[in-house]
Amino acid sequence: MPKRTDIKKILVIGSGPIVIGQAAEFDYSGTQAALSLKEEGYYVILVNSNPATIMTDAEIADKVYIEPLSIDFIERILRKERPDAILPTLGGQTGLNMAKDLSEAGILNDLNIELLGTKLSAIEEAEDREEFKALMERLNEPIPESTIATTLDEALEFADTHSYPVIVRPAYTLGGTGGGIAETHAELTEIAANGLELSPVTQVLIERSIAGYKEIEFEVMRDAHDNALVVASMENFDPVGIHTGDSIVTAPVQTLSDREVQMMRDAALKIIRALKIEGGVNIQMALDPDSYKYYIIEVNPRVSRSSALASKATGYPIAKMAAKIAVGLNLDEIINPVTGTTKAEFEPALDYVVFKIPRWPFDKFASADRSLGTQMKATGEVMAIGRNMEEALLKAVRSLEIDAIGLDDITFDELSDEDLLQSLMPARDDRLFMIADLLRRGVTIEAIHDKTLIDEFFLDKVLHIIEIERDLAHNIGDLDQLAYAKKNGFADATIANIWHKTTAEVRQLRTQASILPVYKMVDTVAAEFESQTPYYYATYERENESIKTPKKSVIVLGSGPIRIGQGVEFDYATVHAVKAIQRAGYEAIIMNSNPETVSTDFSISDKLYFEPLTLEDVLNVIDLENPIGVVVQFGGQTAINLAQPLTENGVNILGTAVEDLNRAEDREAFDQVIKQLKLPQPIGKTATTVPGALAAAQEIGYPVLIRPSYVLGGRAMEIVTSDEELNDYMQRAVKVSNDHPVLIDSYLVGQEAEVDVLSDGETVVIPGIMEHIERAGVHSGDSMSVYPPQYLSQKVQDEMTQAAINLSQAMNTIGLMNVQFVIHENTAYVIEVNPRASRTVPFISKVTHIPLAQLATRVMLGEKLADMGFETGLVPADDMVHVKAPIFSFTKLPDVDSLLGPEMKSTGEVMGSDTTLPKALYKAFVASNIKVPQYGNVLFTVADDDKEEALILAKRFNNLGFALFATSGTGAYLEVNDMPVEILDKISESSNNSVEALKSQKLQVVINTTQADDRAESDGRLIRNAAIENAVPLFTALDTVNAFLDVLESRSFTVNEMK
């Protein structure tokens, strides 16, 4: 059917903030969908609460709303815009749920708005456990047998009559707490009893365990004409048992014969046709490694993380095609955008191997449980492409940026063979390295397979890498061995390490011997047809397909996998840089390793190199492309860290020069700048030994802020208040040395504020000042941030502006810089300078309508800000207020303490904008999924130092009609101060405790702060966990409570007695 002409205006719902399990892939799919609909001539309206996205850029849709994804706000938009239809299947689970809610509330009927794409009934059928079961039975497709048990007997009866092992999944517990696999009646008795106890609804799901089966995924598409196809098949390296988002995945399937592939393809097509999907679905299946037996595990009736991966792995743009199908086009009416000649009714053929490895946040969350299971824990992922699996695997490893270039960089020398073998199960994030280490020690593939059930085919690939390590060690300097290692993905650095040479020496040896990479095209068709896609990967073979064009080019380095502290914001900046480069008349080339992002959509840049962002990989591309320069300011710490080595290799870095970049990162040099400029700065010292650190801290005076140098997102940053704590920190958190000093700063109490600065070396533009709600001590990425500032005095704002201008000039900034301040006693102290685009760039760009990344790029390419109409100074704000709020993924990481501190913990952000601060805050809270109650019960459990302040907040709650609850210490203080309060017992004392109160929905707000020396206190931790588990708003910073109260007060009328 040709595209529909009866609809004109379409609303696309985004996925909201980045959380674990729902990340940048939906910015990619939403952006693709919006562009795809515009391409067909529709008027596109977009709504998303996440400002750090490309999809919310004015150029992506005809109209963009950055508003909370709640039914109230979307209804307002619908009433205002009156779209003909909504496309809900491209905004993750959030978008889908929103559509369901709107439909159930009758709003869509009311306004006569149609839902495009897959019908809601089909979505229900795929998502509802019972309906899905019924459908699979009807289709004669097997699913693992299961039952829902509310008593231990029910659980045991199911397992006894079926078979062991079974998986126990308690309903509604945090991160699946209390679940497990039971091998026997006795084990089930224990696990199920515990699970029932932990489940707030006393319910567990008992499911036949198929752990150890091969996990296979199909990405399938169907149009309204019932044409259906498989875009990609993927095989998980890790067998069933680990969430696919936490699994290492290869594409296409590797160990399945065609018979098995076709059997599963038939099932996948049968399911998508039965569900009458119009768009894409992801189907997860489990295949018995020893027979044709298989189970359908899950069907996701929408585009997903896997579909983003499949799109990048095959080149087939699933979201774009899904959007076109939703408006009525059939697959054979759509041109395959990769070839430009063939039809989208086509199953991609790969002539390379794809390897995906998740990126986990355990480097930031040292205390988190690193074991992997049914709850996804990764924040992001990397993908690598090679002509063999070893190459794809090793490229993926070095794309992760986890201080491992090769498999030999993480070893487990302290563990015996047996202990290491035991550590393989349950799987952890570093299992791949464990396997490598075991094989290196001579433990057999069979032994590892027996333990993990990972297919021997995959294990042999790892073994092959280990053999090459060994052969390299035995043939130092041998060029054939070098060439062989390169063909199998070895980095120069790994070879250098084995050969006791420098990486540069290996590179030289390799270049002299003409062992150079070639670049091959990802074309969806295995070279059968000529393609125009400028999408390439490196390999060591005969023919190079990437031809340098005569046009001058600029390379933009992306930011790699999404991790805590380096999120989608940097991808936003990268994409903007590309646009600016193209507009300036250059060819824009992107290098990146993250399959989830917009920047790795091949249609964004003139050329995309899907490659690791290491010096070697980047230099290789530069050697081929010979660009006029490289942009490193937008790729977060990943790219900025490459500036120095690239310069040393003669590469031209565009924008701020390397020595100036270094001055911002080098403590001593930076202090010089500050002193020269006579800027106020907290006293700070550097120490390279433990006694040195103690002496420095004593001299500065406690409390001090301590952290290792060269960090991102505040890793291992803490506030310490005594010698004891400092000693503890030095042992636990850092390995201090001359090369790795620690920085110790006086910790000044006060609000934080920050600015992004745009400079061309002459004009310095400050687009706006962002004031943080939480005072210093909470990482800036975890703070709520307001623009324009609401409480900062003019004096402070002037100081900040002037300091930023002076710093920018002193550091010769060309492009962007971010300066953070703490406001202490009405003076702005400089606490940090980042000589690059910061995570606030999308936010400040959107609220000020100053496209910072694009302007910065133009400046780097030589344009002058004055010529664009800018002058030095702070750009005046308009009268809207905008709040950026952090979003956390604590429900996915139960072992991570939700207490905020100097270490960044948030995974995403939302924005609330309105005419007043309380309104903007309200939206920010709603967008953060924080329930804003009108009345109810509030629990206070705060540290001694905070009691005085808490009292003021308690009074305000009381005035609003909230009932006060408290733990004993806090309660006593409130009582003494004449507040009516109900005191709850310690958890160990009785069931009249905070956790039980939370479980029974008795509390609507929890306020919890702790002493610095009281982190491990058990009750506080349990209360915080219970609050998160029961979705009760939890505040661990009193400043946030203050803002929350502002909102509550603004939304309620006061009742005052007559005096």
Added chain:
Amino acid sequence: MKKRYIVLENGSVYEGESFGSDVDVMAELVFNTGMSGYQESITDLSYRGEMIVFTYPLIGNYGINRDDFESLRPAASAIIVHEIARRPSNWRQMMSLEEWAERTNMPGITGVDTRALTRELRDNGVMKAALVNEVTDDIFSEIKKFVPSKRMVADATTKTQYQNPTDGVSIALIDFGLKNSILRSLAKRGVNVMVFPADVDAETILAANPDGILLSNGPGNPQDVAYAIPTIQTLQEQLPLMGICLGHQLFAIANGAETYKLKFGHRGFNHAVRNLSKERLDFTSQNHGYAVNRDSLSKTELVVTHEEINDHTVEGVRLKNHHAFSVQFHPDAAPGPHDAEYLFDDFLNMIKNAKKETTQNA
């Protein structure tokens, strides 16, 4: 491993390492884009006289098993891969592809930039080539002089007729280089299959009193199988008939159409084919270097029923006023999608209907 070379008639030389037999081979070079199914392809008799370049770089991952043979021996003259699996893994595997190549004396070469080679074939068309141990001075002239055998079907077909007896519908299957999957598809439907050599005459077949005729796939140029044309012409007038691949081309020629050689053929299974009568699209398993010329159909009683959606190659025809049709692709799949398997059911229904008509007419 021992070095081996692929020498193309246009002068290109690719180096790799030998596996399987190390005899020198000369044949046509073709590429296959399937990401699985190497065992089926290698043993597909339609690949006789051809060396297969697999575009998927890892070949042999799941070894060789007992059940996926399309014929019992390698049919392809040689295989060219980027990387042959050293440790295959699959519950059904009996041995590695490498071991099987050795046992069956199939020449193979690994370590080749198969993508570069495929691009060369795509741009220049299918070429003659040699797989050799040494690049000699006169190799190019030898390749140029090389003429592919015109007896490929004769070599591939069964020497004697045989039967897979059931009590079901009887189908006479003319073997031009039959794939086992056709037998499997028929067996699955309870068909009593009688297989005849390619040069069988119509009388022999009619004497066996079948209910329908199936023309199998096979290797080479259909023009080399002219001897089968009169047989087909006679049979199509008397019995329902279905043709597959080479069988399709022969059926078309028998009805006055012409065939031509495609630049680089269709070999793989991601080609979508439109069934023009049912308005449905199927992903089809394909292996053909020749095709029916669409323009030549105007002077025949043939109607196009299927076409490839991108290059619009004729993928199926039917004969007006007859119970006879043929398809260029493999409804029997193996390797590849099962989307078009319904054509066997269509054929069996056609036979049923034809019988009814005969009874009614009688």
